[in-house]
Amino acid sequence: MDPGLEADERPSRSQRFLEFMVFHFRWVVVVPILLPLSFLFNVFFEIRNKLIYWINSAPNAHVRKVNYIQEQIKNWNADGRRTKLVNARPGWLTMSFRYPLYKTDATKIATDRLFDILELDLEKMTIKAEPGVTMGQISRYLIPLGYTLPVLPELDDLTVGGLINGCGVESGSFKHGMFQHICTQYEVVTSDAELLQVFPDPTAKTKKSKEANSLFWAIPWSQGTLVFLTAATMKIIPCKKYVKLQYKKTNTLEEMCDVLTEDSKKNSSFDDVDFIEALLFTKDKGCIMLGEFSDGPDTHKEVINPIGRFYKKWFYTHVESIIDNKIDKENPIAVEYIPLRDYYHRHSRSIFWEIRDIIPFGNNVIFRYLLGWLTPPKISFLKATTPSCLRSMYDRSHVLQDMLIPLENLEKCVELFHEEVEIYPLWLCPFHLKSQPGLMKLRDVASKMYVDLGAYGVTYKKGYHAERTTRRLEEHVRKVNGFQMTYADIYMTKEEYEDMFDLTLYEYKRTAHHCNDAFPHVYEKVRRSARR
Numbered sequence: 001m002d003p004g005l006e007a008d009e010r011p012s013r014s015q016r017f018l019e020f021m022v023f024h025f026r027w028v029v030v031v032p033i034l035l036p037l038s039f040l041f042n043v044f045f046e047i048r049n050k051l052i053y054w055i056n057s058a059p060n061a062h063v064r065k066v067n068y069i070q071e072q073i074k075n076w077n078a079d080g081r082r083t084k085l086v087n088a089r090p091g092w093l094t095m096s097f098r099y100p101l102y103k104t105d106a107t108k109i110a111t112d113r114l115f116d117i118l119e120l121d122l123e124k125m126t127i128k129a130e131p132g133v134t135m136g137q138i139s140r141y142l143i144p145l146g147y148t149l150p151v152l153p154e155l156d157d158l159t160v161g162g163l164i165n166g167c168g169v170e171s172g173s174f175k176h177g178m179f180q181h182i183c184t185q186y187e188v189v190t191s192d193a194e195l196l197q198v199f200p201d202p203t204a205k206t207k208k209s210k211e212a213n214s215l216f217w218a219i220p221w222s223q224g225t226l227v228f229l230t231a232a233t234m235k236i237i238p239c240k241k242y243v244k245l246q247y248k249k250t251n252t253l254e255e256m257c258d259v260l261t262e263d264s265k266k267n268s269s270f271d272d273v274d275f276i277e278a279l280l281f282t283k284d285k286g287c288i289m290l291g292e293f294s295d296g297p298d299t300h301k302e303v304i305n306p307i308g309r310f311y312k313k314w315f316y317t318h319v320e321s322i323i324d325n326k327i328d329k330e331n332p333i334a335v336e337y338i339p340l341r342d343y344y345h346r347h348s349r350s351i352f353w354e355i356r357d358i359i360p361f362g363n364n365v366i367f368r369y370l371l372g373w374l375t376p377p378k379i380s381f382l383k384a385t386t387p388s389c390l391r392s393m394y395d396r397s398h399v400l401q402d403m404l405i406p407l408e409n410l411e412k413c414v415e416l417f418h419e420e421v422e423i424y425p426l427w428l429c430p431f432h433l434k435s436q437p438g439l440m441k442l443r444d445v446a447s448k449m450y451v452d453l454g455a456y457g458v459t460y461k462k463g464y465h466a467e468r469t470t471r472r473l474e475e476h477v478r479k480v481n482g483f484q485m486t487y488a489d490i491y492m493t494k495e496e497y498e499d500m501f502d503l504t505l506y507e508y509k510r511t512a513h514h515c516n517d518a519f520p521h522v523y524e525k526v527r528r529s530a531r532r
């Protein structure tokens with residue numbers, strides 16, 4: 001075990017025993033305590049949201065809440081700008097394994113009170129929401145009305161603010177880009193307590209409107225180090241009740257890369273494809289899923305599969321059983337109709353595949369029928385209750401990385417992940433990347449098809465070392481002009497980070513909006529040592 005570690009890094013025998021017990025028997029706490037708590041929390045929050053919607057208090061409360069944020073920042077200015085500003089959202093609530101250390105001595109600004117949907121504009125086809133609004137809230141609100149976000153990341157608890165100031169991707173991204181690309185306007189408060197509406201306006205003439213224009217491009221990926229986001233306006237599109245999902249098996253890595261590349265070209269509105277993702281179950285065995293909005297089956301022979309129901313199998317295991325049992329030479333493609341909301345949140349119930357380590361018997365049919373309705377445990381509750389011995393085990397052998405690389409480099413990158421971590425399933429999510437100003441600016445082309453390669457889980461690979469291995473992966477990603485998702489552990493030096501991300505506009509905006517003494521630098525927020 002732990003062959004990649006130096007002798008002084010290796011845990012003692014008793015520590016190892018403790019870790020083993022906690023890792024394998026964590027369900028003793030999760031099932032009787034965290035599951036009911038998560039369920040009650042979700043019910044409470046759903047009722048609260050319905051009340052707010054009925055009495056329509058959100059838009060009025062929004063003005064009050066933003067005034068309070070401006071007040072806080074004015075006081076901080078009057079006090080001589082002595083500390084750095086961060087969002088008040090506590091570390092245990094955020095969708096990453098780490099707790100931010102940079103918040104300890106910082107002034108916390110109350111953006112965490114902003115969690116309501118503000119306005120649906122069916123003429124402009126936009127929705128305006130506060131940054132704390134989650135993907136679960138948006139899908140529950142929009143889908144019954146016949147609309148959806150073009151990019152709606154899968155995990156229920158991801159927030160609008162986190163997906164903009166961090167980044168977001170999902171299976172609609174091959175057509176619509178990342179979460180930032182569906183945004184049309186940001187409402188922000190600067191470190192001078194000024195409230196600004198920023199949007200891309202090609203006709204901008206005055207210095208002020210030009211400034212606001214370029215701030216729009218600088219915000220994505222900036223991790224809340226330029227301004228505080230207080231609302232965002234996003235595009236919406238009409239949707240249908242179901243997704244018609246086609247499953248295609250691939251038998252070699254080369255076939256996966258070729259077919260995925262071919263399928264990802266179907267991103268024009270003339271093609272009947274709205275979603276693409278793929279899973280690799282081994283280096284060679286994979287499944288590509290193509291989804292299309294649909295009103296439902298045309299014939300009685302076709303299957304409706306409400307995969308979100310509590311008694312259903314975890315989605316990734318369902319996919320594997322389809323390619324193992326339903327696909328052969330005569331039937332190369334399997335088709336199912338999945339209710340739209342079930343499709344969007346298909347990886348929520350199994351937290352991608354992380355739940356298999358937490359409730360090992362959670363996919364058993366008896367458990368699903370008896371207690372499945374209480375699942376999944378809330379990710380933030382799991383995070384807050386991770387015991388320290390388990391944390392150190394996760395620090396040593398749990399991989400949580402999303403590497404965004406040009407699709408043409410996928411084969412090489414999968415081979416590298418196989419050599420270095422060998423975790424399966426691997427998540428493959430193609431996304432269309434336009435070159436726009438900002439941190440993710442492309443250096444060589446106007447647009448390109450990228451793919452998010454996600455590895456989540458415990459690795460048993462010989463020689464794995466969290467820092468050294470991640471640095472090797474990062475180096476490869478930089479070499480192919482890729483990007484590393486910033487919720488993950490980043491071991492790059494500042495120079496390497498600046499090589500991966502284009503900081504020209506970011507630094508310009510930091511100076512223009514007096515951020516240097518107000519917010520930490522983005523690198524100071526994302527580097528591994530800034531997080532516990």
Ligand SMILES: Cc1cc2nc3c(=O)[nH]c(=O)nc-3n(C[C@H](O)[C@H](O)[C@H](O)COP(=O)(O)OP(=O)(O)OC[C@H]3O[C@@H](n4cnc5c(N)ncnc54)[C@H](O)[C@@H]3O)c2cc1C
Nearest residue numbers: 200201202210211213214217435436437438441504505508
């Ligand atoms: C040294 C420096 C000084 C600067 N000085 C100022 C300044 O004085 N005032 C100021 O306001 N800003 C300033 N900026 C910021 C500058 O305005 C932004 O970088 C600008 O938004 C990007 O324009 P670009 O010509 O570099 O476009 P590129 O970065 O080359 O744009 C790439 C692609 O993005 C797309 N794109 C770019 N802009 C838009 C848009 N508005 N709408 C839609 N698509 C778009 C286009 O498709 C384009 O092909 C400065 C930046 C730097 C680095």
Ligand SMILES: NC(=O)C1=CN([C@@H]2O[C@H](COP(=O)(O)OP(=O)(O)OC[C@H]3O[C@@H](n4cnc5c(N)ncnc54)[C@H](OP(=O)(O)O)[C@@H]3O)[C@@H](O)[C@H]2O)C=CC1
Nearest residue numbers: 087094095131153159161162165166167168169223224229
């Ligand atoms: N499918 C996907 O794309 C998935 C994406 N993720 C990742 O998870 C993260 C989102 O998780 P979530 O818990 O929602 O967000 P977080 O609370 O983790 O926030 C992410 C970053 O955004 C900043 N931020 C959040 N709200 C605001 C705001 N109102 N104004 C300014 N800055 C803000 C935070 O600043 P501060 O540090 O001050 O709190 C933080 O640096 C993203 O980084 C995303 O990449 C995770 C899983 C899936």
Ligand SMILES: CC(C)=CCC[C@@H](C)[C@H]1CC[C@H]2C3=C(CC[C@]12C)[C@@]1(C)CC[C@H](O)C[C@@H]1CC3
Nearest residue numbers: 095096097351352354379382383386402454456
């Ligand atoms: C689809 C993309 C781009 C990313 C998916 C990332 C998620 C799989 C992870 C984001 C936060 C992670 C956490 C855990 C599992 C994996 C994530 C959901 C834990 C639940 C694992 C168990 C620990 O005790 C707590 C973790 C909290 C964060």
